[in-house]
Amino acid sequence: MERRDAFLKFSLSQKEIKVGGPTPELKEGEQLIRKTQSLCPECYRLLPAIIFEREGKAWIRRICPEHGEIEELYWGDADLLRRAFKYEVPPRRIKIHEVGYDHPCPFSCGLCPMHLNYTALVNLVATNRCDLSCWYCFFYAERAGFVYEPSLEQIRRMLSVPRKQYPHGGLALQITGGEPLLRDDLVDIVRIAKELGYTHIQLNTNGLRFIGKGGMELSRSLRESGVNTIYLSFDAVSPINFKNHWEVPYILEVFRKTNVTSVVLVPTVIRNWNTSELGDIIKFAAENIDVIRGVNFQPISITGRVPRSERMKYRITIPDTISLIEEETDGEIPRDAWYPVPVASIFASFLEAFTGRPYLQMRNHPACGMATYVYVERHNGKVVGFKPITEFIDVAGLLDYLKEKTEELRRGGNRYLVGLKVLYGLRKFIHNEKLPEGLKLWNLLYNIFIRHDYGVLGVFHYKFLFLGMMHFMDLYNYDVQRVMRCNIHYVVPDGRIVPFCAFNVLSDLYRDSIQKQYSVPLEKWIELKGKDTVGDAIKYKRDVKKLESGEIYRRTYASFMDSWRK
Secondary structure, three states, X not given: OHHHHXXXXXXXXXXXXXEOOOOOOOOOOOEEEEEEEEEOOOOOOEEEEEEEEEOOEEEEEEEXXXXXXXXXXXXXXXXXXXXXXXXXXXXXXXXXXXXXXXXXXXXXXXXXXXXXXXXOEEEEEOOOOOOOOOOOOOOOHHHHOEXXXXXXXXXXXXXXXXXHOOOOOOOEEEEEOOOHHHOOOHHHXXXXXXXXXXXXXXXXXXXXXXXXXXXXXXXXXXHHHOOOEEEEEOOOOXXXXXXXXXXXXXXXXXXXXXXXXXXXXXXXXXXXXXXXXXXXXXXXXXXXXOOEXXXXXXXXXXXXXXXXXXXXXXXXXXXXXXXXXXHHOOOOOOHHHOEEOOXXXXXXXXXXXXXXXXXXXXXXXXXXXXXXXXXXXXXXXXXXXXXXXXXXXXXXXXXXXXHHHHHHXXXXXXXXXXXXXXXXXXXXXXXXXXXXXXXXXXXXXXXXXXXXXXXXXXXXXXXXXXXXXXXXXXXXXXOHHHHHOOOEEEEOOOOOEEEHHHHOOOOOOOHHHHHHHOOEEHHHHHHHHOHHHOHHHHOOOOOHHHHHOOHHHHHHOOXXXXXXXX
């Protein structure tokens, strides 16, 4: 009895956490999709939960003994969720962890022995200072009441931890914030990451500082020091994008002049705000494909205490976003073109079995994200349409074929014979009559699967526009199975590695408490660094009339102005 009581109630970061409650039951007209665990948004109690279908949508339900039944939209299309689950792959526990399994998930981050996925992307918060104050942002210094800005020495130690993961070691890094461009030593951070062996470094930014004094040189220095990709906030094509609508044309021009040719647009998708512009965002990316390589849509994570009516006003899920994209591209990018993240593990598993070498496995929960590639069709230099990759590749058939050949290799099949089979078999999944003119797709696949020339993946990326979406959780739709499989992880000064949807959703247990411990109070920061380094002094101010009068602005938005000025 004593052990059971200890399990059912414990303290964590000065917060009492309870575990357990009644198992929810299905109601009339509902169908079970799967069982999981979730949290009470009010008290964080860990509860049994069910994901179920009702009226074509997937919902998650749990019952807190103190706060009653909590139900939230999980995915807006239950059939698409079931299709995503078809590509679920077995989890793989990590071999090196930083903390013990002291409490049930998600209260022992991280990473604990129960975690089921390696780090694919390391997130480093370079600062919580920001030159914007967006209403839907996770956090920034003024709201927190302190400045979190780890030293270069701390950053080196933090980034060293994921590199020790066996057998891969963290290889991809995202420098995020706040606004990382506010740090004067950002280039030094990039150099440290390169010294530690990170092969892919991306910068998550609003980009505003690239068009100010010294912005051109900053862009050039970041590229030369090792930044591969710019993750650029871009919430809409029209001026409702209050973050950087007016500046983006000039930012892209800076990138062209400094040879920055891998930009991913990152729109936060919010129902009833920018959901009529998803198709235009894709078209905008296609029109600027010389520097923009993809769009990664992020349906809003609803933080804080938000009434259900308000949640449903803004809530949008992955299937809802996909349906709107299909509608707004006149069916050219259909629902069936999208696949969940774990399909990448099917390719990696085959290569692992074929070569005998370990490959990073994207063993994420299928509900975390979906993606596709589209070929951009042009006529006389203008974008005239999109062809999703599923139009000329039988993706489902190819995935089944690779799983079959992977099993054949694992059973001891001759790798050379299997290689010849795959070399021949790849052709039957390519619809040559539908291939875009000049696209030698079989050659690309041959170089990837047979010659292991992964440089060709870059060629692939440059021929297609990547479209993805990742829906980060909040307390209302929290699914513990998802956080256990998370592979986007934050590094923090105390040496832990914390999954994204623990770090930001349970912010008082992880993000805020950790950062406060290693922070400087606002008043002290001003005393040390000056009042011009935080608060209103660093908030971005624009001259809209001047920006709109520029030829670059008018040329960049020429295809879209009529629609937003109606």
